[in-house]
Amino acid sequence: MKKNIIAVAMIIAIMGMILPASVFAADKPKYAIVFKNTGNPYGEKQLEGFKVGIEEQGYEAILRAPELPTAEAQIQIIEQLIAQRVAAICIVGNDYDALQPVLTKASKAGIKVFSLDSSVNPASRLTHVNQADSEKIGQTLIKAASDMAGGKGEIAILSATSQASNQNIWIDFMKKELAKPQYANIKLVKIAYGDDLRDKSVSETEALLRSYPNLKVIIAPTTVGIAAAAKVVTDKKLVGKVLITGLGLPSEMAEYIDNGACPYMFLWNPIDVGYLGAYTGVALVTGKIKGAVGDKFSAGRLGNYTITKAPDGGTEVLLGPPFKFDKTNIADWKKVY
Amino acid sequence: MSERTIQTERPWSLKNFFFQWEWFLVGLFVIINIINSFLSPYYFTADTFLSTPMNFLDKAFLVYPMMMIIVLGNIDVSVGSIIALSSVIMAVSYNAGLAMPAAMVLCLLVSTLCGFINGFLQAKFKELSSTIVTISTQIIYRGIAYIILEDKASGKFPSWFSFLGWGYVGEIPFIMIVFIIFTVLFAILIHRTRFGRQLFAMGNNSTACRYSGIKTENMLILVSTIMGFMAGITALFLTSRMGSTRPNVASGYELDVIAMVVLGGVSTSGGKGRISGPLLAIFIIGFLNYGLGLFNISAQVLLIIVGILLIVSVMLQNLRLGKQGQKSGAKPR
Numbered sequence: 036m037k038k039n040i041i042a043v044a045m046i047i048a049i050m051g052m053i054l055p056a057s058v059f060a061a062d063k064p065k066y067a068i069v070f071k072n073t074g075n076p077y078g079e080k081q082l083e084g085f086k087v088g089i090e091e092q093g094y095e096a097i098l099r100a101p102e103l104p105t106a107e108a109q110i111q112i113i114e115q116l117i118a119q120r121v122a123a124i125c126i127v128g129n130d131y132d133a134l135q136p137v138l139t140k141a142s143k144a145g146i147k148v149f150s151l152d153s154s155v156n157p158a159s160r161l162t163h164v165n166q167a168d169s170e171k172i173g174q175t176l177i178k179a180a181s182d183m184a185g186g187k188g189e190i191a192i193l194s195a196t197s198q199a200s201n202q203n204i205w206i207d208f209m210k211k212e213l214a215k216p217q218y219a220n221i222k223l224v225k226i227a228y229g230d231d232l233r234d235k236s237v238s239e240t241e242a243l244l245r246s247y248p249n250l251k252v253i254i255a256p257t258t259v260g261i262a263a264a265a266k267v268v269t270d271k272k273l274v275g276k277v278l279i280t281g282l283g284l285p286s287e288m289a290e291y292i293d294n295g296a297c298p299y300m301f302l303w304n305p306i307d308v309g310y311l312g313a314y315t316g317v318a319l320v321t322g323k324i325k326g327a328v329g330d331k332f333s334a335g336r337l338g339n340y341t342i343t344k345a346p347d348g349g350t351e352v353l354l355g356p357p358f359k360f361d362k363t364n365i366a367d368w369k370k371v372y
Numbered sequence: 373m374s375e376r377t378i379q380t381e382r383p384w385s386l387k388n389f390f391f392q393w394e395w396f397l398v399g400l401f402v403i404i405n406i407i408n409s410f411l412s413p414y415y416f417t418a419d420t421f422l423s424t425p426m427n428f429l430d431k432a433f434l435v436y437p438m439m440m441i442i443v444l445g446n447i448d449v450s451v452g453s454i455i456a457l458s459s460v461i462m463a464v465s466y467n468a469g470l471a472m473p474a475a476m477v478l479c480l481l482v483s484t485l486c487g488f489i490n491g492f493l494q495a496k497f498k499e500l501s502s503t504i505v506t507i508s509t510q511i512i513y514r515g516i517a518y519i520i521l522e523d524k525a526s527g528k529f530p531s532w533f534s535f536l537g538w539g540y541v542g543e544i545p546f547i548m549i550v551f552i553i554f555t556v557l558f559a560i561l562i563h564r565t566r567f568g569r570q571l572f573a574m575g576n577n578s579t580a581c582r583y584s585g586i587k588t589e590n591m592l593i594l595v596s597t598i599m600g601f602m603a604g605i606t607a608l609f610l611t612s613r614m615g616s617t618r619p620n621v622a623s624g625y626e627l628d629v630i631a632m633v634v635l636g637g638v639s640t641s642g643g644k645g646r647i648s649g650p651l652l653a654i655f656i657i658g659f660l661n662y663g664l665g666l667f668n669i670s671a672q673v674l675l676i677i678v679g680i681l682l683i684v685s686v687m688l689q690n691l692r693l694g695k696q697g698q699k700s701g702a703k704p705r
Contacts, residue, residue, distance in 0.1 A: 102675065106616075107613070111662075111665065114424070114427055114662075118414055118420060118662075130525070198618065
């Protein structure tokens with residue numbers, strides 16, 4: 036029995052260690068963001084931007100991400116957030132449809148639900164905070180791949196999970212773009228999914244290189260994927276033979292832009308995406324906007340934004356055009372994010 | 373002439389009654405709930421206790437059959453893959469035109485067959501340990517799921533299907549009613565039938581059991597088949613809750629389930645355990661995860677805490693059993 040008491044005491048002690056003082060903090064409205072999974076540097080920048088945006092308006096930010104990029108893990112987190120009566124939930128969805136039941140439950144509990152970066156279906160969100168015009172991203176990446184391949188040859192796409200809605204929308208626009216006559220000689224041979232996990236992205240890239248020896252360009256519209264692909268190409272000494280482009284974090288990609296594995300790539304500032312999400316959330320909670328087309332609000336240092344119609348039938352807020360990174364500017368940007 | 377009576381049940385005493393692992397678990401559960409209620413002023417509501425278990429009860433269906441496997445001294449790490457395969461086959465066959473009820477039956481058939489194969493391999497190839505067999509089938513089953521669906525998702529189930537994972541009967545979640553029914557069934561099966569007694573006997577000494585006429589091979593196959601069937605039940609509820617399925621669903625479920633069984637006081641060396649332990653452990657780990665989540669603890673820290681809890685509990689069980697053995701003068705088992 037004594038042992039049991041010691042054990043109980045130990046467990047209380049363990050629990051005590053993880054109980055930060057914030058429990059006793061004043062009850063400020065809480066704004067929660069749920070990212071896809073942990074260990075994603077792009078996501079961490081986004082969470083950081085969200086936190087800054089929420090805190091400079093005087094509220095409390097809750098940053099969550101499951102260990103694995105699955106919808107079931109996000110459902111669990113959202114249930115917990117509902118129990119905490121947060122003011123708003125900003126979801127970076129792992130699945131376009133699967134989160135609908137739990138997000139509807141959150142809305143019914145009076146929580147303002149909106150998506151950011153990777154959208155959920157219009158029925159489960161008030162609006163969506165998007166990085167850039169999805170069509171523009173698709174067009175830009177196909178143009179880049181075509182230029183790198185010299186106008187003809189085989190290309191492949193290395194995406195995140197097959198359910199990641201942002202990547203899927205860009206891939207759809209890429210396919211539409213490829214149908215145009217000027218890209219008649221460019222052949223998309225395969226869409227591989229690295230699940231935004233480093234090891235899987237590496238093995239998927241290796242499989243692509245083995246299955247398609249004539250591959251000229253890999254487009255990776257995800258920061259985890261592009262870094263993995265560039266690393267594989269560098270390690271296998273295929274720099275110059277297979278070129279990588281897509282969406283990457285400058286700090287992670289500087290090495291591969293310098294060595295030529297990735298001549299150039301694109302991205303927006305993920306910190307700004309999170310920051311814009313923070314202001315969108317507060318505007319929704321305070322009732323300044325309803326998430327309808329034409330609603331206007333101001334987003335701190337980023338200026339004014341207007342809600343527009345999204346390609347999936349819902350509404351969205353666009354951050355701005357994607358930015359190009361190459362050898363001339365990467366040295367400066369790698370210090371920023 | 374000397375006579376010896378062997379008692380099949382320990383005499384009841386107040387000390388023994390309180391000196392049970394289950395009391396430690398009850399204590400733990402109470403502590404977790406007290407802490408949770410400190411964390412959130414909204415915690416102590418009926419909704420919390422009714423809707424929170426919906427998040428982990430799908431996993432709980434696996435706990436009792438896993439307990440049976442562990443009582444045999446074996447282990448099954450393929451259950452996550454069985455769930456993925458049966459769920460994927462259900463989704464694909466439904467989208468290929470099969471009626472939903474038929475697809476659900478197919479899901480259960482596939483999972484039961486997977487379990488049967490696990491048991492059959494263990495029974496026929498005795499040189500293979502259950503670990504090796506189920507690690508292999510873990511890879512094979514999930515591999516087949518990936519071949520069928522690649523990296524894509526499948527779903528678009530009829531709307532009534534979501535009732536399994538999200539529906540309520542009156543105030544009580546449907547999944548909880550099903551779970552209670554299975555709890556009663558397994559409690560009877562494990563503690564009140566000949567099958568149950570043979571199970572514990574085999575866990576203590578499989579060779580002796582074989583010589584005393586128990587069909588040990590059939591037992592192995594039967595237990596694994598039950599495990600497979602229950603994995604199918606989990607697949608139904610999980611898929612319903614998700615609304616769609618992918619080949620990577622339920623990855624890591626096997627370890628969560630094994631953790632619940634071990635925390636419930638079932639000995640990993642076989643032959644010992646009571647169903648009340650794992651039942652409590654399901655709710656302890658479930659509410660612990662929920663509570664830590666309320667507190668916005670990051671995913672990795674959560675894993676570490678469950679890990680620590682598991683090690684501490686196994687250590688305590690060993691200490692306790694050792695001490696009890698000395699007191700009663702019995703040989704340590």
